Amino acid sequence: MVAIVVPVYNDPDGIRTTLESICPLLQNNEAHLYVVDNDSTDETPTVIDEYTNERITYLTETEIQSSYAARNTGIRNTDAEILAFVDADMTVPEDWLESALSTFRSTNADYMGCNVELILPDDPARAARYDHHTGFPIEQYIERQHFAPTCCLFVRREVFEDVGLFDHRLISGGDKEFGNRVHEAGYDVHFAEDVTMYHPTRNSLEALVKKDLRVGRGLCQLQRYHPERYGTPGVPPRPSGVKSPDRDLPRGDRLAFGALSRVLTGVRGLGYYQEYLADGQEPELEDGVPRFEE
Secondary structure, rough: EEEEEEEEOOOOOHHHHHHHHHHHHHHHOOOOEEEEEEEOOOOOHHHHHHHOOOOOOEOOOOOOOHHHHHHHHHHOOOOOOOOEEOOOOOOOOOOHHHHHHHHHHHOOOEEEEEEEEEEEOOOOHHHHHHHHHHHHHHHHHHHHHHHOOOOOEEEHHHHHHHHHOOOOOOOOOOHHHHHHHHHHOOOOOOEEEEEEEEEEOOOHHHHHHHHHHHHHHHHHHHHOOOOOHOOOOOOOOOOOOOOOOOOOOOOHHHHHHHHHHHHHHHHHHHHHHHHHHHHOOOOOOOOOOOOOOO
C-alpha cells in the first residue's frame, strides 16, 4: 500500500486543484490519500470535507505551525509501506502513480524524487517567466545536494523508522536536511526522470521575495540545529542551485533575469540574518529530530 500525504495551510484553491487531480487515481490503485490541514483559518477545511471518503482521510496538525509537522502527522497516521508526498496546488497526469510505483519498485529505491515541470499562466509576467526558467532541477538536487523536494518525493516507511521524521523546527530546508540524513545512512536514492508532476509558477515579485526570505531563514536554521553538517551560524553558506540565464534568451529577459537572480540572492541573505538576529529559540528535540513514538 502507498500513502499519499498532502499538507495544506490556507490554500482552498490549491488543495481543490490537487484533489481533483489525484482522486481519480485512487480508484484502481493500492493507494490512500491523507490530507493534513495545518490549522487553516479560511475555507480550506470545507473544501477538504467535500472530498473526504473511504480512500481520503482528513487529518489536522494544530499544535505546530509547520508543513514538515503536517507531513509528520500524515506519516504517523498510516502504516503504508511506501509514502508519497505532494504539495497542495500541484497536478499529476493520470499515469503518475502507476508509473511512479513501477519505477520505485523496479529500481529498488528507498528514496525517489520525480521530475517537476513548472506551468506558466496564460499571460505570464516576467517574474513568472523567471521562475519557469530557473525551474525545479530535481536531478541536480539529488546528484549534487543529495535531496529531493517534498513536493515530489517517495520514501519507504522503514527509512523514516531508521533515520527519523522531518525536522519541524525548520521553516525551509527540511527536505534537504532529511534527504541528507537518508544519503548519509546509505539508502538507495533514485531520480525518476520519466515520472512527471506539475507545479504552477510563482507569478509576482512579491511571491518570489517571500519564498527567498523563507529559504534564507531556513539556511540559518539548518546551521543552528545541525551545525555538524551545515556549519556555524553567522556565516551564510554559498548560494547553491542558482541558474544563470541561458544565452539563447531574448536580451531583455537575459539581463532582467540576471539582475533578479542577484536581487533574490540578496533577499536570501536578508532572511538569513533576520533569523540569525532573532531572539527566540525553538526547544531542542530529543536526538535532534522527531522520531516515531515508541
